[in-house]
Amino acid sequence: MPYSPTHKPRTRARIVSAARELFTLRGFERVTINEVMAQAGLTRGGFYNHFRDKDELFCAAVDSYARATPWAEPGRTPHELACWFVDFYLSDGMLRRPCQQCPLFALPADVSRSGAAPKSAYTQLIRRTAAIFRAAFSARPDATERANAIVSICVGAMVLASTTDDAELGASLRRSARTRALELLEG
Amino acid sequence: MPYSPTHKPRTRARIVSAARELFTLRGFERVTINEVMAQAGLTRGGFYNHFRDKDELFCAAVDSYARATPWAEPGRTPHELACWFVDFYLSDGMLRRPCQQCPLFALPADVSRSGAAPKSAYTQLIRRTAAIFRAAFSARPDATERANAIVSICVGAMVLASTTDDAELGASLRRSARTRALELLEG
């Protein structure tokens, strides 16, 4: 039994992590397996020891987001967390720092054109994000509806801001989204 | 001077139209020049009589959206038009009918990874869409801010709805977006 039993899973995790970063930055098609493996410190051929094909890697990458901890912070009320999350999500840093980009706004097109598994992982991610906002409303009858609206407005603003070449328009869209999202949270 | 002077421009327009439809449906990378030309009733080679390369076609396709009439309808007040547009944008038909899909939610990733020209055309399209909503507010000081929020929420809901595999979640997101967008329009 050469190599410890944790060796291969750790290598795999490194590949997935590299893929997640590159995919969110440049999209599924424009990232080559060669690049992913190089970023993980490996060479091309070894890829197929871990994944059947590139699609399976994509699925694993999206899935790894969905499994990531939903930014739960101790010592904060759900409402505080929700407000903080809106700010965090719409921040300059989120827009610029590619490896931190959320696949909800970085990868929708790639996911929508892909197979069932990434779509399912992506759907989970939508649900988790909405749940953060829903938790901020104690017992409002329209909690779900409001949480949905907040997710849409945050994702929409980031999609548009990351696509426009006009930084001021992008900033303005994000400011507006922040105002309205917080307004919805205050109810 | 063989062929009438309008012959070539009309052929070009047919190619752009085919490209627009295919790109919004399947994205820039997955559509081949061969397919575009076939859909326009032509063959591969002729493409380069009209465009320098595939990037130029993409730019022309995005641009042709930006130039499209912004759904101005006579006999309707700006406010009525804005409300109708929210409903139209978030409708089942818009989500399903690929050739009618708006590039704002169908192509953001492709545009953000492309060159300057498509980004600029896309930015124009954001502006035009926001202008429809801004026109619905007579003289509110926060008209621009509200219009921006409405665009973000509509685009965000459609991005998410077109990516999830859960039709009910998608419908729910679009309903929520509709409620809040109309609320913002009523003020």
Add this chain to the structure above:
DNA sequence: TGTACATCAGTGAACGCGCGTTCACTGATGTAC
């Protein structure tokens, strides 16, 4: 403890398909006479 061995993660050259792009050619059309 040290050595031989078996395993299998990783290597990198090679393959082959797909697609963007090129290019020599065709043939439809308007003009000249």
Add this chain to the structure above:
DNA sequence: TGTACATCAGTGAACGCGCGTTCACTGATGTAC
């Protein structure tokens, strides 16, 4: 009016690059004795 001609939009075979994928091999590691 009819014929020869010039133009150039469109054709389709061919090219070549890039990238996903394969495969025979290497060499690092843990185990057996």
